[in-house]
Amino acid sequence: MTPVLEAQGLGKRYGRRWALSDCTIDIPAGHVVGLVGPNGAGKTTLLKLACGQLEPTAGDITVLGGRPGSTSAQLARVGFVAQDTPVYAGLSIAEHLRLGARLNPRWDPAMARERIGQLGLDPSRRADKLSGGQRAQLALALGLAKRPELLILDEPVASLDPLARRDFLWGLTEATVEHKLSVVLSSHLVSDLERVCDYLIILVDSRVRMAGDVDRLLATHHRLAGPRSALDRLPADQHVISASHADRQSTVVVRTDSPIHDPVWTVGRLSLEDLVLAYMDKHAVEVQR
Numbered sequence: 071m072t073p074v075l076e077a078q079g080l081g082k083r084y085g086r087r088w089a090l091s092d093c094t095i096d097i098p099a100g101h102v103v104g105l106v107g108p109n110g111a112g113k114t115t116l117l118k119l120a121c122g123q124l125e126p127t128a129g130d131i132t133v134l135g136g137r138p139g140s141t142s143a144q145l146a147r148v149g150f151v152a153q154d155t156p157v158y159a160g161l162s163i164a165e166h167l168r169l170g171a172r173l174n175p176r177w178d179p180a181m182a183r184e185r186i187g188q189l190g191l192d193p194s195r196r197a198d199k200l201s202g203g204q205r206a207q208l209a210l211a212l213g214l215a216k217r218p219e220l221l222i223l224d225e226p227v228a229s230l231d232p233l234a235r236r237d238f239l240w241g242l243t244e245a246t247v248e249h250k251l252s253v254v255l256s257s258h259l260v261s262d263l264e265r266v267c268d269y270l271i272i273l274v275d276s277r278v279r280m281a282g283d284v285d286r287l288l289a290t291h292h293r294l295a296g297p298r299s300a301l302d303r304l305p306a307d308q309h310v311i312s313a314s315h316a317d318r319q320s321t322v323v324v325r326t327d328s329p330i331h332d333p334v335w336t337v338g339r340l341s342l343e344d345l346v347l348a349y350m351d352k353h354a355v356e357v358q359r
C-alpha cells in the first residue's frame with residue numbers, strides 16, 4: 071500500500087535557522103497519526119511541507135505517492151486545517167458550504183450539513199460572529215466534507231471545550247473507519263492523542279526523535295527504578311531515553327525489544343504521556359530514528 075507520507079532527509083530552513091532537519095519517516099496509510107513536540111519543534115513546518123504550502127530546503131517528501139500541492143488532483147486528495155482555523159469572516163456558514171462545494175471536486179454536501187447540524191449552528195450566521203471554538207469546528211467540518219484521503223490538522227482541538235474535543239475526536243475516528251481516511255494531527259494534548267492515535271511522531275529541536283506504531287512504542291519502552299550504581303550494567307540493547315536521579319536511586323526510561331530480567335530493577339509500564347515526556351525531557355540522552 072502506498073505510504074501516506076514518506077520523507078527522506080527532509081529539511082526546511084528559514085534564513086540560517088533549520089525549522090526541520092534531516093527528517094526521514096515512512097507512515098503507512100490508514101492511521102491516525104499524532105505529531106507531538108515542544109513549542110517551536112517544527113510540527114507546523116512539517117505539516118505545511120506535507121500539504122505543499124512550503125517547499126523543502128533539503129531532501130524529499132511524498133504524500134499519497136505524489137509531490138505535495140503539485141497538481142489539482144493531489145490538492146483534492148489532501149485536506150489541511152491550519153492552526154489559526156482559517157474561515158472567511160464576512161461569509162455565513164451556508165456560504166462557506168457553497169464555496170466548499172465549488173472548490174472541491176469530492177465535496178460531500180450531506181456530510182457538511184450533518185456536521186453543522188450536529189454543532190447546533192445556524193447556517194445563516196457569519197463566521198465573524200462565531201466563537202473561536204465554533205470557528206474551529208466550522209473549519210474542521212469543511213476539512214472533513216472535502217472528503218480527502220489524508221486530512222492534516224494543525225492543533226485542531228486547542229480551542230475546543232473538553233466535551234467538544236471528545237466529540238470531535240470521536241467524529242474523526244468514525245470518519246477514518248467509514249471513509250478510509252488517514253489523519254495526521256498535531257497537538258500538545260497528549261491525553262487526547264492517546265484516545266485516537268495509533269501512530270506517533272515525536273519532534274524535538276527540529277528533529278524526529280521517535281516515530282512508530284503506538285502499541286509497539288508502549289510495548290518497547292519501560293520505566294526502571296533501582297540503584298544508581300546498576301546503571302552501568304544495563305545491557306547494550308536497553309537504550310536509555312531519559313534518566314533522573316535522587317541520592318543513590320535512579321529512574322530511567324529505556325527502549326528495548328528484549329525482556330528485562332535483572333531483578334535489581336523494578337519495571338513499570340509507561341503511559342503515552344510518560345513516553346512523550348521522556349523524549350521531550352531536556353535530560354534525554356539519546357537521539358532516536
Ligand SMILES: Nc1ncnc2c1ncn2[C@@H]1O[C@H](COP(=O)(O)OP(=O)(O)OP(=O)(O)O)[C@@H](O)[C@H]1O
Nearest residue numbers: 084088089090107108109110111112113114115116
Ligand atoms: N515564517 C517563519 N520565518 C522564520 N522562522 C520561522 C517561520 N515559521 C516558523 N519559524 C521557526 O521555525 C521553528 C519551527 O516552527 P514551527 O511553527 O514549525 O514549530 P511548532 O512545533 O509548530 O511550534 P508550536 O507548537 O509553538 O506551534 C521555530 O523556531 C520558529 O520560530
